[in-house]
Amino acid sequence: MEKIEDKNQQPEEEQVVNPWEVSAKDGGKIDYDKLIDKFGCQRLDQPFVDRVQRLTSRPPHVFLRRGVFFAHRDFNDILDAYERGEKFYLYTGRGPSSEALHLGHLIPFMFTKYLQDAFKVPLVIQLTDDEKCMWKNLSVEESQRLARENAKDIIACGFDISKTFIFSDFDYVGGAFYKNMVKVAKCVTYNKVVGIFGFTGEDHIGKVSFPPVQAVPSFPSSFPHLFSGKDYLRCLIPCAIDQDPYFRMTRDVAPRIGYHKPALIESLFFPALQGENGKMSASDPNSAIYVTDSAKDIKYKVNKHAFTGGQESIEKHRQYGANLEVDIPIKYLSFFLEDDAELEHIKKEYGAGRMLTGEVKKRLTEVLTELVERHRRARAAVTDEMVDAFMAVRPLPNMFD
Amino acid sequence: MHLKLLLLPSFISALTLKLIDTMGYSKDQLLARLKELQIEFSQYEHPVVLTVEAQAKYVGNMGGVLSKNLFLKDKKHRYYVVSALADTEVDLKVLSQRLGLGKGGLRMAPEEALGEILQVPLGCVTPFAVINESARHVSLLLDQGFKTQKCCIFHPLSNNMSIFLNAQGLDKFLKSVGRNPSYIDLEANPPVGKDQPPDLAAFVPSDSPVLSDLPEKAPPSQDSTGKSVGAATNSAAVTAKAVKPSGNAQNVKEKPVDSVRPSIPAADAGKFVEELLDRASALLLSEISEDSIKQHGGQLGDEVANNIKKCLREDLKNLATIFKNTAYTEGFYAGTRYQPKRH
Numbered sequence: 111m112e113k114i115e116d117k118n119q120q121p122e123e124e125q126v127v128n129p130w131e132v133s134a135k136d137g138g139k140i141d142y143d144k145l146i147d148k149f150g151c152q153r154l155d156q157p158f159v160d161r162v163q164r165l166t167s168r169p170p171h172v173f174l175r176r177g178v179f180f181a182h183r184d185f186n187d188i189l190d191a192y193e194r195g196e197k198f199y200l201y202t203g204r205g206p207s208s209e210a211l212h213l214g215h216l217i218p219f220m221f222t223k224y225l226q227d228a229f230k231v232p233l234v235i236q237l238t239d240d241e242k243c244m245w246k247n248l249s250v251e252e253s254q255r256l257a258r259e260n261a262k263d264i265i266a267c268g269f270d271i272s273k274t275f276i277f278s279d280f281d282y283v284g285g286a287f288y289k290n291m292v293k294v295a296k297c298v299t300y301n302k303v304v305g306i307f308g309f310t311g312e313d314h315i316g317k318v319s320f321p322p323v324q325a326v327p328s329f330p331s332s333f334p335h336l337f338s339g340k341d342y343l344r345c346l347i348p349c350a351i352d353q354d355p356y357f358r359m360t361r362d363v364a365p366r367i368g369y370h371k372p373a374l375i376e377s378l379f380f381p382a383l384q385g386e387n388g389k390m391s392a393s394d395p396n397s398a399i400y401v402t403d404s405a406k407d408i409k410y411k412v413n414k415h416a417f418t419g420g421q422e423s424i425e426k427h428r429q430y431g432a433n434l435e436v437d438i439p440i441k442y443l444s445f446f447l448e449d450d451a452e453l454e455h456i457k458k459e460y461g462a463g464r465m466l467t468g469e470v471k472k473r474l475t476e477v478l479t480e481l482v483e484r485h486r487r488a489r490a491a492v493t494d495e496m497v498d499a500f501m502a503v504r505p506l507p508n509m510f511d
Numbered sequence: 512m513h514l515k516l517l518l519l520p521s522f523i524s525a526l527t528l529k530l531i532d533t534m535g536y537s538k539d540q541l542l543a544r545l546k547e548l549q550i551e552f553s554q555y556e557h558p559v560v561l562t563v564e565a566q567a568k569y570v571g572n573m574g575g576v577l578s579k580n581l582f583l584k585d586k587k588h589r590y591y592v593v594s595a596l597a598d599t600e601v602d603l604k605v606l607s608q609r610l611g612l613g614k615g616g617l618r619m620a621p622e623e624a625l626g627e628i629l630q631v632p633l634g635c636v637t638p639f640a641v642i643n644e645s646a647r648h649v650s651l652l653l654d655q656g657f658k659t660q661k662c663c664i665f666h667p668l669s670n671n672m673s674i675f676l677n678a679q680g681l682d683k684f685l686k687s688v689g690r691n692p693s694y695i696d697l698e699a700n701p702p703v704g705k706d707q708p709p710d711l712a713a714f715v716p717s718d719s720p721v722l723s724d725l726p727e728k729a730p731p732s733q734d735s736t737g738k739s740v741g742a743a744t745n746s747a748a749v750t751a752k753a754v755k756p757s758g759n760a761q762n763v764k765e766k767p768v769d770s771v772r773p774s775i776p777a778a779d780a781g782k783f784v785e786e787l788l789d790r791a792s793a794l795l796l797s798e799i800s801e802d803s804i805k806q807h808g809g810q811l812g813d814e815v816a817n818n819i820k821k822c823l824r825e826d827l828k829n830l831a832t833i834f835k836n837t838a839y840t841e842g843f844y845a846g847t848r849y850q851p852k853r854h
Contacts, residue, residue: 209712227828251693252713268829271836484829491833499836499843 127352128307130245132379139386140379142180142351149354151181151376158182161189166228173221173377176444181351183361184373188346192229197510198344199337200225201327201372203236204264206256207246211263212398213478214380216485217445219267221377222348232273232336232509235264236327240279244316254280261497263401266489269500273509275336276500279323286334290326290367295319297363306355325360328372335503345372350379381441385417401486405479412439412475420460420467431463432470439467439474446477535630536642538669544642545674550683552676559671561634563597566664566673575662575675578654580636582629584620585612589716590628590646594638594665595654595697605700606652611709635670638681642668642688648716655694657681778838787827794819 125135127145134140146153154174163170173179188198202222204215226233237260239253248256257278264276283291300318303309309318328345330337337343347357354376361371382397396415399408419437421427434440434457447453456473459465536544545552557569563579571577577597584590585607595601607616625631628649629640638653640646657663657678665681667674678694685692695711703709798815807814 208708209715246708248710248713251691255691255713265836268832270832271839484826488829488833491837493840495844496836496840499840502843502847504843 128355129352132352134387142378145351146181149181149351149358151183151351151354151374152185154180154182154185154375158185158189162228165189165192168228171221171224171228172448173217173224173445175450177378178217178445179221179348179375179377181376182374183357184371185346185375188344188373191344196344197231198229198346198373199231199330199509200233201236201345201347202233202349203238203324203327204260205238205242205245206253206260207242207248209256209259210395210400210402211260212400213446213481214398216263216267216401217377217380218348218350219264219269223268225346225348226269226273230510232506233269233275234327234333234336235261235269235274235276236324237261237276237278238324240283240316240323241320243280244314244320250280254278258494258497261500262492263485263489265492265496265500266485268488271496271500273506273511274500275333275503275506276497277503278501281501282503283323287326287332290329290332291322293367294322294325294360294363297366298322298359303359306359321356321359324356325363328357328360328364329369331369335505336509342370344370347372347374349374349376351376352379380445381438383411383415383417383438385436385438399478399482401482401489403482405475405483408478408482409475412471412478416442416471416474418467418471421463424466427466428463432460432467434461437470439470443470443474443477446481447473535645536668538667538672541639541642541667542674544687545676545680545684548683548687550676550680552674552680554667554672554674556672559634561670566666566670567597570664570673570675573675575664576660577664578657580638580665582620582625582636583617584624585610585616585618585715590620590624590649591617591652591714592629592636592638592640592649593652593697594636594657596656596660596663599654599656599697601697602700606697606711608703609699609701609709609711610715611703611712612715631666631668632670635666635668637666637668639665639667639684641685641690650714650716651685651690651692652697652711652714653681653692653694654697656697658694778834778841780834783830783834786830790823790826791819794822 125140125144126133127140132140154177159170159174162174191198200222202218204219222233225231237257239250239257242248242256243250243253246253257280261276261278298321303318303321307321326332328347330340330343330345347353349357354374357372357374364371383399384397396411399411403411416438417436418439419433419435421430421432432440437460440457440460443453443456447456456465456470460467460470542554555570555573557566560566560569563577567577578594579597579599579601580595581593581601582590583593583603591610593601593606603617604614608614610616620628622633625633625636628645629636630643630645631637631640638651641649641651660677662675662677663681664673664675666672682692693714695714699710701707701710795815798818799811803814804811
């Protein structure tokens with residue numbers, strides 16, 4: 111039995127990580143080692159990355175190389191099965207709470223696209239419009255509308271329509287999906303779900319009964335139009351580590367209802383521009399780079415709002431070098447600068463004080479602008495009809511090609 | 512003789528202006544459309560009126576409820592039509608906050624915008640103006656008060672007539688032009704703060720307006736209003752829309768026949784290949800210079816070929832995926848509307 115975190119036992123000073131709240135101890139940095147330990151998942155180390163490279167015959171994604179996706183559950187089982195010729199499918203999702211997507215939101219999707227291309231496997235993407243309707247008190251129509259708008263940005267990440275099924279809960283829940291929801295729900299007591307998610311007597315019953323909705327896309331029988339007859343198809347879930355509680359619950363239930371446990375591959379949190387201690391917030395446009403930002407906006411935000419580890423004066427900087435631990439431009443570059451050699455060079459020079467903050471920021475601005483511009487072009491090509499096609503309940507005959 | 516010659520040029524320029532304005536629907540076209548859709552409505556002609564009060568004099572006692580219609584604009588040049596029962600209190604400051612635009616984010620739109628975007632005359636703001644392609648990005652906010660009225664009164668694209676219909680009829684019309692009718696409590700004043708997101712944020716238009724004639728002030732990035740959502744009016748966004756790799760075969764439609772949906776961009780193989788070739792040749796040219804020739808000599812071919820593959824591989828794959836997705840969508844659209852063979 112895996113450790114299921116009991117939220118009620120958390121003392122006040124500890125860091126808090128769950129689907130609705132992420133905060134570090136004493137306003138400091140998130141301790142990922144502690145998190146892995148507490149959650150009971152595994153580190154994704156270099157041998158794994160090498161194995162992925164061997165199996166897929168292509169360079170591993172920059173997020174793997176830089177340790178952005180750093181933890182997993184049973185990813186080795188997925189790779190073992192893949193080596194034997196057994197396929198799997200990918201499952202990821204988004205809670206459409208706002209129209210403005212920032213780069214942090216794109217990270218799981220960028221990685222999932224790489225996984226789809228590298229392993230040649232199908233993907234289901236869940237838009238939890240019902241969750242946002244309940245937690246953020248949006249109207250049903252608004253949450254559905256946001257789901258469709260977010261779908262466009264997701265599609266712009268480059269998913270292959272012949273291998274991808276996007277669905278919104280309001281549209282899709284029912285039939286086989288709902289049957290699995292009930293099966294899961296029967297296996298989780300009220301006390302257990304309160305322990306995992308911290309619900310109180312004041313929370314409405316919608317919230318309490320939501321977790322199965324996010325659990326069942328892990329089971330292929332939830333998608334009879336896609337995986338009929340493939341009940342033993344494995345599932346791999348790329349997500350940020352704060353989603354782990356849902357899937358710990360799912361993995362606990364799976365064997366009891368005769369399904370494979372889904373595997374997970376988990377990422378760090380993307381830091382806010384103002385630094386690790388800052389929070390990215392939808393009401394502060396300067397805390398993040400949005401996919402709708404212009405080149406000018408990006409330059410402004412990086413120059414004026416990115417928290418740096420550079421010293422206060424040029425002389426001091428030349429003498430002591432930059433503090434790479436807290437420097438946001440370096441962190442962002444480690445997410446988005448493809449060239450390993452160039453990143454190493456920048457880190458070395460900046461850390462030694464030979465390169466100035468301005469130069470690092472300039473390079474970051476270039477990289478981010480190119481990324482955002484590419485995304486915008488792709489987004490411009492996404493029409494409502496394309497969204498309809500991605501979201502249509504249809505067979506995907508070529509999903510493993 | 513002279514008088515006639517003087518009058519002629521102005522008459523001709525007025526006529527020309529009318530011809531240029533082919534994209535705007537006329538009142539008669541709208542009425543014909545309503546009849547086509549089998550929407551129950553009645554109409555009443557009267558002298559031109561510019562205000563609700565004036566309109567009330569003619570149609571106030573006919574059993575329907577008058578509407579007041581505002582055409583608004585925010586700081587990022589996004590437009591809104593607010594259509595409410597004449598008695599509903601509409602507080603622009605509250606509305607602005609509920610939309611996430613901050614306290615003073617909404618103003619009355621300038622007169623020119625009325626003609627350019629809604630294509631209706633002064634005093635004639637009406638929800639029916641969204642039938643025009645030019646109004647595609649205008650957000651429509653409807654008073655929930657309409658839903659309980661037997662009969663609501665609007666202008667049908669000109670102010671010498673009023674039409675009477677109920678909310679269901681309005682809904683049917685709106686759906687026919689690709690809009691999802693959504694009614695809100697315009698008098699509500701919910702708190703907006705860190706933990707209470709603006710409840711009408713979904714009504715802020717997400718697409719950048721395609722019109723670039725309107726003067727664009729570069730918005731300062733330190734916008735204190737809630738969200739820096741979507742509709743950037745800067746040129747980068749407009750260019751991005753224009754440079755679609757999959758091309759847009761029939762971009763300009765004269766008169767939308769069944770709905771005002773944007774045309775499905777064609778997966779244009781020619782344009783796609785041109786885009787690929789452009790990128791490859793740009794990279795090729797940048798790779799070949801005096802220095803690189805000196806450096807690699809006869810091996811330059813291999814070197815350049817490898818570099819091109821390395822640099823372009825992901826980019827071109829992305830372009831190809833967009834092309835594939837577009838072609839699939841075209842096929843899907845056609846497939847869902849195909850008529851099975853009659854046997």
